[in-house]
Amino acid sequence: MAGRRRAVAAVTALVLTMEAAVLVGLNLFLGKVADAQQMSLAGIEPRAMTISAVIGAVLVGGYVLGCALILLRTALRDAPPRGFWRIVLISCAVVHGVLGAFCVGLVGWLAFVLMMSVLGLIVWSLTWYGEAMAQPAGRPAEHPGDGPGVSAEPTGP
Numbered sequence: 001m002a003g004r005r006r007a008v009a010a011v012t013a014l015v016l017t018m019e020a021a022v023l024v025g026l027n028l029f030l031g032k033v034a035d036a037q038q039m040s041l042a043g044i045e046p047r048a049m050t051i052s053a054v055i056g057a058v059l060v061g062g063y064v065l066g067c068a069l070i071l072l073r074t075a076l077r078d079a080p081p082r083g084f085w086r087i088v089l090i091s092c093a094v095v096h097g098v099l100g101a102f103c104v105g106l107v108g109w110l111a112f113v114l115m116m117s118v119l120g121l122i123v124w125s126l127t128w129y130g131e132a133m134a135q136p137a138g139r140p141a142e143h144p145g146d147g148p149g150v151s152a153e154p155t156g157p
Contacts, residue, residue: 012121100112
């Protein structure tokens with residue numbers, strides 16, 4: 001099971017790394033197009049739009065690459081991301097869900113399928129490295145019936 005967990009986290013990290021490269025390239029390309037055609041939106045100078053596209057490329061690419069690094073660390077150590085790092089991965093999953101919803105209308109079904117595939121990989125990694133791993137395997141449970149599937153004390157006589 002640990003090998004499959006690690007493989008899913010590593011594949012997700014690889015996919016997110018490729019996605020970061022594509023997003024950076026797309027933003028830089030759109031910035032160049034806006035600059036070359038002297039496009040303007042609501043009176044904003046074309047140079048400002050180009051600089052904004054570059055800043056956006058760095059921020060978006062850094063965010064997605066950061067998520068890939070978190071998953072790579074998770075795969076290498078076979079330890080779940082905790083605290084802030086888990087929240088970052090959850091936010092990445094939410095962003096992919098929202099972008100997937102926008103992709104249907106703006107880009108098409110293929111982009112939607114790709115975004116949902118990445119979302120599925122992130123969620124798969126998060127669930128396989130769930131909170132059940134928080135307790136070390138060698139440590140016995142406090143009560144004989146305790147385990148990940150028990151949520152309450154028995155109420156019988």
